[in-house]
Amino acid sequence: MSNQPEKTAKKKSMPRAAMPEQAPEVRRRNFEEVPLGYTKEMAIQEASRCLQCKKPACVEGCPVSVDIPGFIKLIKEGDFTGSIRNLWTKNALPAVCGRVCPQEIQCEGQCILAKKGEPVAIGNLERFAADYERAHGTGVLPPKSEPTGKKVAVVGSGPSSLTVAGDLIVKGHAVTVLEAFHKPGGVLVYGIPEFRLPKEIVAQEINFLERLGAEVQCNAVVGRTVSIDELFEDGYDAVYLGVGAGLPRFLNVPGENLIGILSANEYLTRANLMKAYLFPKVDTPIPHGKNVVVLGAGNVAMDSARTAMRLGAESVKIVYRRSREEMPARTAEIHHAEEEGIEMFLLTAPTRFTGNDKGRLTGMECLQMELGEPDDSGRRRPVPKEGSEFHMDCDLAIIAVGSGANPLLTQSTPDLKLNQWGYIMADLETGKTSKKGVWAGGDIVTGAATVILAMGAGRKAADSMHDYLTWGW
Amino acid sequence: MFKIVKREEMSEGTVVLNEIEAPLIARKAKPGQFVIIKATEDGERIPLTMAETDPEKGTITIIYMVVGKSTALFKTLQVGDCYQDVIGPLGKPTHLEKVGTVVCVGGGTGVAVLHPITRALKEVGNRVICIIGARSKDLLILEDKMRDASHELHVCTDDGSYGHHGFVTDVLKEVLAKEEIKLAVAIGPVPMMKFVSLITKEKEVKTIVSLNPIMVDGTGMCGGCRVSIGGKNKFACVDGPEFDGHQVDYDELMQRLQAYCEDEKACHDGFCKIRS
Ligand SMILES: Cc1cc2nc3c(=O)[nH]c(=O)nc-3n(C[C@H](O)[C@H](O)[C@H](O)COP(=O)(O)OP(=O)(O)OC[C@H]3O[C@@H](n4cnc5c(N)ncnc54)[C@H](O)[C@@H]3O)c2cc1C
Ligand SMILES: Cc1cc2nc3c(=O)[nH]c(=O)nc-3n(C[C@H](O)[C@H](O)[C@H](O)COP(=O)(O)OP(=O)(O)OC[C@H]3O[C@@H](n4cnc5c(N)ncnc54)[C@H](O)[C@@H]3O)c2cc1C
Ligand code: SF4
Ligand code: FES
Numbered sequence: 200m201s202n203q204p205e206k207t208a209k210k211k212s213m214p215r216a217a218m219p220e221q222a223p224e225v226r227r228r229n230f231e232e233v234p235l236g237y238t239k240e241m242a243i244q245e246a247s248r249c250l251q252c253k254k255p256a257c258v259e260g261c262p263v264s265v266d267i268p269g270f271i272k273l274i275k276e277g278d279f280t281g282s283i284r285n286l287w288t289k290n291a292l293p294a295v296c297g298r299v300c301p302q303e304i305q306c307e308g309q310c311i312l313a314k315k316g317e318p319v320a321i322g323n324l325e326r327f328a329a330d331y332e333r334a335h336g337t338g339v340l341p342p343k344s345e346p347t348g349k350k351v352a353v354v355g356s357g358p359s360s361l362t363v364a365g366d367l368i369v370k371g372h373a374v375t376v377l378e379a380f381h382k383p384g385g386v387l388v389y390g391i392p393e394f395r396l397p398k399e400i401v402a403q404e405i406n407f408l409e410r411l412g413a414e415v416q417c418n419a420v421v422g423r424t425v426s427i428d429e430l431f432e433d434g435y436d437a438v439y440l441g442v443g444a445g446l447p448r449f450l451n452v453p454g455e456n457l458i459g460i461l462s463a464n465e466y467l468t469r470a471n472l473m474k475a476y477l478f479p480k481v482d483t484p485i486p487h488g489k490n491v492v493v494l495g496a497g498n499v500a501m502d503s504a505r506t507a508m509r510l511g512a513e514s515v516k517i518v519y520r521r522s523r524e525e526m527p528a529r530t531a532e533i534h535h536a537e538e539e540g541i542e543m544f545l546l547t548a549p550t551r552f553t554g555n556d557k558g559r560l561t562g563m564e565c566l567q568m569e570l571g572e573p574d575d576s577g578r579r580r581p582v583p584k585e586g587s588e589f590h591m592d593c594d595l596a597i598i599a600v601g602s603g604a605n606p607l608l609t610q611s612t613p614d615l616k617l618n619q620w621g622y623i624m625a626d627l628e629t630g631k632t633s634k635k636g637v638w639a640g641g642d643i644v645t646g647a648a649t650v651i652l653a654m655g656a657g658r659k660a661a662d663s664m665h666d667y668l669t670w671g672w
Numbered sequence: 673m674f675k676i677v678k679r680e681e682m683s684e685g686t687v688v689l690n691e692i693e694a695p696l697i698a699r700k701a702k703p704g705q706f707v708i709i710k711a712t713e714d715g716e717r718i719p720l721t722m723a724e725t726d727p728e729k730g731t732i733t734i735i736y737m738v739v740g741k742s743t744a745l746f747k748t749l750q751v752g753d754c755y756q757d758v759i760g761p762l763g764k765p766t767h768l769e770k771v772g773t774v775v776c777v778g779g780g781t782g783v784a785v786l787h788p789i790t791r792a793l794k795e796v797g798n799r800v801i802c803i804i805g806a807r808s809k810d811l812l813i814l815e816d817k818m819r820d821a822s823h824e825l826h827v828c829t830d831d832g833s834y835g836h837h838g839f840v841t842d843v844l845k846e847v848l849a850k851e852e853i854k855l856a857v858a859i860g861p862v863p864m865m866k867f868v869s870l871i872t873k874e875k876e877v878k879t880i881v882s883l884n885p886i887m888v889d890g891t892g893m894c895g896g897c898r899v900s901i902g903g904k905n906k907f908a909c910v911d912g913p914e915f916d917g918h919q920v921d922y923d924e925l926m927q928r929l930q931a932y933c934e935d936e937k938a939c940h941d942g943f944c945k946i947r948s
Contacts, residue, residue, distance in 0.1 A: 381759070456898060464894045479938060558924065
């Protein structure tokens with residue numbers, strides 16, 4: 200025990216294993232994944248930096264309480280299979296989370312090493328364990344309980360729905376996933392770009408569910424193709440709603456319907472789901488801007504900006520009305536975007552779009568802002584500076600200022616209680632809604648949030664649904 | 673996979689009818705609703721109105737004009753071939769009500785969209801006068817069906833090769849002068865809907881039009897289909913496709929329909945070259 204402090208000091212001074220990445224000049228014009236992943240040696244080296252704390256603060260920071268020291272210890276020992284099995288007990292999609300979780304405000308933000316130096320690269324290690332399993336794993340399916348004879352419909356196929364489907368199928372229930380789009384995966388396929396989350400990873404997760412026996416039915420718009428009540432009539436015993444927050448917000452400033460102004464949802468759906476970056480090899484077009492502006496500063500904005508750069512833009516600007524501190528995107532993505540040459544126009548707000556006689560976008564009128572008193576969200580409210588109007592040329596503008604609750608499903612289900620913003624009211628511990636036999640979770644309950652929170656909600660709901668299917672409401 | 677069970681060409685091969693197996697959609701669809709269709713893995717999502725549905729047989733019928741790459745690709749599909757994806761029914765159904773005498777105006781392939789609505793308006797007890805038009809006789813579609821679906825049918829051709837020589841709007845003016853019309857429904861090219869709306873507005877006749885902006889998802893999640901209605905933005909795929917014709921900003925719609933014009937032309941030309 201006597202050499203413990205010395206050992207800690209040594210680990211603190213050991214540098215964090217850097218993630219190998221495609222060089223910015225190269226990757227800014229291709230759609231391949233940016234970080235290349237740790238090698239075995241790098242992973243073991245990074246894992247050995249973990250202090251194996253008795254009371255791990257990182258675990259407190261993880262919304263689903265992954266046994267972080269546990270899976271890292273197994274990596275350090277070279278037991279990669281053991282490591283992924285450990286991860287799976289808490290997190291069904293580690294290959295996804297390792298890539299997209301905002302680790303800096305979750306696990307890594309709490310890591311004791313972060314106080315003095317760099318935290319353990321928990322996300323990178325999680326990704327390594329999952330990628331190693333994908334490349335070298337046996338693909339053996341987990342054991343499944345005896346069939347219960349109960350049928351469950353899971354609406355939507357984003358991370359929360361996939362979690363529910365996976366949990367309930369191993370408990371012996373028959374699961375059908377109903378997805379409105381022609382391909383399953385939710386935001387993981389239509390929103391987050393290939394260069395950040397390869398679609399093959401999502402496809403493999405879906406394939407895993409199908410091998411477990413889940414039925415995935417695409418092109419099923421619940422509320423149109425079939426209603427929730429009809430699902431019960433068709434013999435389903437319970438329904439989970441994980442339909443996400445798919446309603447694009449616009450700025451509501453003049454000129455917003457000019458050609459060349461798209462919601463980030465539309466732009467990213469064309470690029471990712473429809474693979475429009477391959478046009479005309481595929482049939483769906485996407486606008487190519489020379490001077491692109493992206494309004495907003497969350498992950499969605501960064502993804503849009505980096506996509507525009509990859510589609511050949513000469514200049515891409517992030518235009519945000521608050522300051523750098525308030526930017527909601529993951530730190531890693533802001534850093535990646537800047538490395539790729541994307542400019543940040545902070546404390547800037549558009550007031551109007553201008554166009555030519557063909558109705559095409561040519562520019563944007565802006566105002567400079569300064570930060571005033573804190574608003575409801577606790578962030579300082581941006582207020583316009585007088586006389587600061589200026590013009591910015593642009594031929595493509597992508598609106599990434601958030602999304603709301605899509606009313607398509609909820610309007611067709613009047614007995615489902617909604618809050619004032621149109622999100623479904625569901626018990627935070629169980630996911631139960633006001634309608635018997637119906638659960639909900641993820642972005643459609645919380646508003647646009649994160650993958651891991653959507654998965655966490657899915658796990659809690661799956662437990663509650665299993666109780667219901669076993670014992671009753 | 674959605675199998676084609678019947679296929680017909682009309683209007684000199686520029687318009688194609690497909691009856692497709694889609695039992696879930698056929699069970700739910702109502703007049704005025706549409707589907708989104710994608711033929712292949714890398715295909716585009718194309719919105720098309722259902723011209724007919726047969727819930728018993730489990731089929732829907734679409735009638736489309738061949739205008740670009742995707743519809744040219746659809747045209748190559750034969751009976752027994754399949755569409756990869758058919759999604760629907762989408763959009764709000766037509767509001768059907770007995771109001772008295774109704775005039776239905778259709779142009780081009782809009783006639784296919786108009787047919788089920790006309791029939792339904794007649795079924796709920798309205799007296800239905802129909803005016804349909806095409807550039808020439810050979811391009812006219814569904815004349816017999818429209819005759820069955822209405823009480824009175826007027827046919828117009830731009831070149832005078834059949835029926836009234838001139839535009840549907842000429843006949844509409846005459847009908848409006850003679851009859852007490854309670855409701856007008858106009859479906860066709862955007863300029864036609866615009867001019868019909870101008871004429872009916874003078875007479876203060878309520879007018880419904882069906883809009884066809886560029887769409888992606890058809891479920892209200894992309895906003896690409898936004899149209900200005902009375903100065904407010906609406907999503908045609910969920911709030912429409914039918915709107916009050918007097919409130920629509922047609923000029924904006926016409927411009928927005930040109931968004932991908934050049935790209936699409938290049939894509940289509942490429943496709944035609946490969947096939948010839
Ligand atoms: C571009 C982008 C980047 C992001 N980056 C990150 C990131 O880096 N890290 C992070 O943690 N989070 C990120 N997020 C947020 C994260 O993706 C979401 O919080 C998460 O996906 C929500 O999961 P969900 O299961 O609730 O729904 P979603 O993933 O939204 O999936 C909902 C699914 O339901 C389907 N659906 C909707 N209505 C119906 C219906 N009526 N019938 C049938 N199906 C329906 C939809 O088509 C969709 O497939 C990002 C989001 C976007 C858009
Ligand atoms: C609700 C709705 C119902 C429709 N019903 C019918 C119908 O019953 N019969 C019929 O012939 N046509 C209908 N259309 C129009 C039809 O969708 C377009 O003609 C078709 O998308 C053209 O595709 P393309 O690739 O062959 O041609 P392209 O060369 O791609 O385009 C030709 C023109 O069609 C329009 N267009 C292109 N892509 C789309 C898209 N994804 N969505 C909408 N418009 C697009 C554009 O204005 C474009 O300039 C409908 C459109 C909507 C929105
Ligand atoms: S799931 Fe997210 S928060 Fe939890 S350990 Fe993994 S990266 Fe960290
Ligand atoms: S087509 Fe996307 S919102 Fe209407």
